[in-house]
Amino acid sequence: MASRFVDRAVIHLAAGDGGNGCASVHREKFKPLGGPDGGNGGNGGDVLLIVDPNVHTLLDFHFRPHARAGNGKQGQGSNRNGAAGQSLEMHVPDGTVVLTQDGEVLADLVGAGTTFVAAQGGRGGLGNAALASRARKAPGFALLGEEGEARDLVLELRSVADVGLLGFPSAGKSSLISVVSAAKPKIADYPFTTLVPNLGVVEAGETVFTMADVPGLIPGASEGKGLGLDFLRHIERCAVLVHVVDCATYESDRDPLSDVDALENELARYTPSLGGDLAERPRVVVLNKVDVPEAAELAELVRPDLEARGFQVFEISTATRKGLRELTFALAQVVERYRAAQPAPEPAKIVLKPAAVDDSGFTVESDPNDPEGFIVRGTRPERWVRQTNFGNDEAVGYLGDRLNRLGVEEELARQGAQPGSPVTIGDVTFDWEPSTPAGVAAHMSGRGTDARLEDTSRISAAERKEARRMRRDGTEEGDAESGD
Numbered sequence: 001m002a003s004r005f006v007d008r009a010v011i012h013l014a015a016g017d018g019g020n021g022c023a024s025v026h027r028e029k030f031k032p033l034g035g036p037d038g039g040n041g042g043n044g045g046d047v048l049l050i051v052d053p054n055v056h057t058l059l060d061f062h063f064r065p066h067a068r069a070g071n072g073k074q075g076q077g078s079n080r081n082g083a084a085g086q087s088l089e090m091h092v093p094d095g096t097v098v099l100t101q102d103g104e105v106l107a108d109l110v111g112a113g114t115t116f117v118a119a120q121g122g123r124g125g126l127g128n129a130a131l132a133s134r135a136r137k138a139p140g141f142a143l144l145g146e147e148g149e150a151r152d153l154v155l156e157l158r159s160v161a162d163v164g165l166l167g168f169p170s171a172g173k174s175s176l177i178s179v180v181s182a183a184k185p186k187i188a189d190y191p192f193t194t195l196v197p198n199l200g201v202v203e204a205g206e207t208v209f210t211m212a213d214v215p216g217l218i219p220g221a222s223e224g225k226g227l228g229l230d231f232l233r234h235i236e237r238c239a240v241l242v243h244v245v246d247c248a249t250y251e252s253d254r255d256p257l258s259d260v261d262a263l264e265n266e267l268a269r270y271t272p273s274l275g276g277d278l279a280e281r282p283r284v285v286v287l288n289k290v291d292v293p294e295a296a297e298l299a300e301l302v303r304p305d306l307e308a309r310g311f312q313v314f315e316i317s318t319a320t321r322k323g324l325r326e327l328t329f330a331l332a333q334v335v336e337r338y339r340a341a342q343p344a345p346e347p348a349k350i351v352l353k354p355a356a357v358d359d360s361g362f363t364v365e366s367d368p369n370d371p372e373g374f375i376v377r378g379t380r381p382e383r384w385v386r387q388t389n390f391g392n393d394e395a396v397g398y399l400g401d402r403l404n405r406l407g408v409e410e411e412l413a414r415q416g417a418q419p420g421s422p423v424t425i426g427d428v429t430f431d432w433e434p435s436t437p438a439g440v441a442a443h444m445s446g447r448g449t450d451a452r453l454e455d456t457s458r459i460s461a462a463e464r465k466e467a468r469r470m471r472r473d474g475t476e477e478g479d480a481e482s483g484d
Contacts, residue, residue, distance in 0.1 A: 007157035007234070009061035010101070013119040016044030016069040016085030018145030021125035024077035025138060036128040036138050037079045042072030044121030044148040045085035049098065049107075049155075051114040052091035058155055061090075069119070072145060075127040085121060095160040095237065101152055110160060118153060122146035125387055131398070141395035143387040156233060161199055161212035162335045164238035166263055168254070171246040172288040173213035174198060175318040180328055181211060204332035211331075212238070236272040239338035240282045240331060243311075247287050247295035256302045260285060260311075282334050284312045286327065291317035364411045372468075373422040373429075374415065376408055382426040390428070400433075409434055 019041030026034030047069050067090060073082035098107040098116060107116040125143035132139055165173040181200025199212045214234055235241060243263060245256040267278045285306050287299035299315045306313045312330065316323035362378030381403060388399045403409060412423065412432060423432040 015119035015148030018122035019072035019082035021142030022075035038127030039075030041124030042082035045069030164235035167244035207332035
C-alpha cells in the first residue's frame with residue numbers, strides 16, 4: 001500500500017484530571033484523635049507536542065485525532081499523596097505550527113526537541129493535613145482535584161526548507177530535485193504527478209541546504225483551486241523561491257513570461273500566517289528543458305525580458321544536467337546571504353511577571369440575567385469553586401473564608417449586594433451571606449459542618465423568587481389600571 005502524506009490535522013486533546021485530596025484523621029491505639037493525615041491528590045498529566053526528527057508527516061494524528069493524558073490519583077490517609085498522572089508525549093515533525101480552530105497561531109515548533117504544552121493537567125486537591133491551621137486544627141474536608149484542560153487544535157506542517165521550487169504542473173520540479181539531491185520523488189508526464197512536497201538535501205561546496213518542490217500551482221491557487229492552497233504554506237520558511245519554467249510545453253496559451261506572472265500573482269495574494277511577506281524573498285527563474293532545440297531558442301528569447309525584471313535567470317536541462325552546477329552554487333550564495341542576515345538566536349530567558357500592586361485578582365459585575373445578582377470573575381475564585389465539595393458545609397465555609405480574605409465580600413458590599421443576593425462564580429450560583437474573617441472561634445463547629453450555614457432565619461431563595469413574582473404581578477396590574 002502506498003504511503004500517505006498528511007500535512008494538516010485537527011486534534012482533540014484532554015489533559016488529565018487532578019486527584020482529590022483525602023480527609024482522614026490519624027487513628028492509633030490510645031490516640032483516638034491523632035490529627036489530620038489526609039494526603040494531597042496527584043496532578044493530572046499534561047499533553048505535550050515534541051518535535052521528532054524521525055517524524056515527517058501528521059498521518060498518525062489524522063487517523064487518531066483523540067488523545068488523553070493520565071489522571072492524578074486520589075490522596076490517602078497516613079499522609080500519602082496521590083501519584084501524578086502520566087503525561088502524554090505526542091511526536092510531531094519539524095516545522096509543525098499549532099493553531100486554534102479560529103486560525104490563531106499558538107506555537108511554531110522548529111528544532112529537534114522543541115516542546116509545547118498543548119493541554120495543561122489539572123491540579124490535585126489538597127488533603128486535610130495541608131489545610132490544617134491554628135483555627136481549624138482538624139478539617140473535616142479536603143479540596144477536589146481540578147479538571148484537566150480540553151482543547152481542539154489544528155496542526156499544520158510547514159516544510160523547513162531553504163529553497164522552494166514553484167511552477168506549473170509538469171514543469172520539471174521533481175526532476176530537478178531528483179538530480180541535485182538524493183531525493184527520489186515520483187516523476188511522470190501528467191499533471192499533478194506530485195501530490196506531496198518533496199524535500200532534498202543539496203551540497204554546493206561547503207554549503208548544505210534543503211530544497212522542496214511544491215505541488216504544481218495554477219491560477220487561483222491562493223483561492224483554493226487545484227492543489228496550491230494546501231501547499232503554499234510549505235514555502236513560508238524558504239529563503240529563496242525558484243520559478244521552474246517549462247520551455248518545451250505544448251500548450252499554445254502558455255509561455256515563460258505568462259507562467260512567471262501567473263505564479264507571482266498567486267504569491268502576492270497569499271498571506272503567510274507565520275508573518276513576513278513572500279514578495280521580499282529573493283527570486284530565481286530556471287528555464288528548464290533546454291535540451292529540446294525549440295525550448296533552447298525560446299529560453300534565449302525570453303531571458304533578457306526576465307533579467308530586465310530583476311530576476312536571476314538560469315538555463316538548465318535535468319536530462320543532460322546542463323547548467324545544474326551553476327544553479328546550485330548560485331542558490332547556495334543566496335541561502336548564505338539570507339542566513340547571515342538573520343538575527344542570532346538568543347538563549348531562552350525566564351521572564352518574571354509579578355502581579356500589579358493594584359491587581360485584586362478578580363472582578364465583580366452585575367448579572368445581566370438577574371438585576372439582583374452579581375458575577376465574580378477571576379482565576380483564583382473560579383479555581384477555588386471548582387475545588388470545593390458543596391456537599392460538605394465545612395468546605396463551603398472554607399470557601400467563604402478564602403473569598404473574604406481575597407476581598408470579594410468587601411467588593412460585593414461596595415457594589416450594593418444584599419444578604420441573599422445570588423452570586424455566580426464559574427458554574428456555581430449561590431446566595432451570598434456575609435461572613436466574618438476566617439479564624440474567629442465563634443464560627444468553628446463540628447467536623448464537616450459550619451455554623452454559618454445552619455442559620456435558617458433569613459428568607460430562602462424560593463421565598464425571594466415568589467416575592468419578586470408578586471411584586472412584578474402587582475406592578476403589571478397597577479399599570480393596567482392606570483391605562484384604563
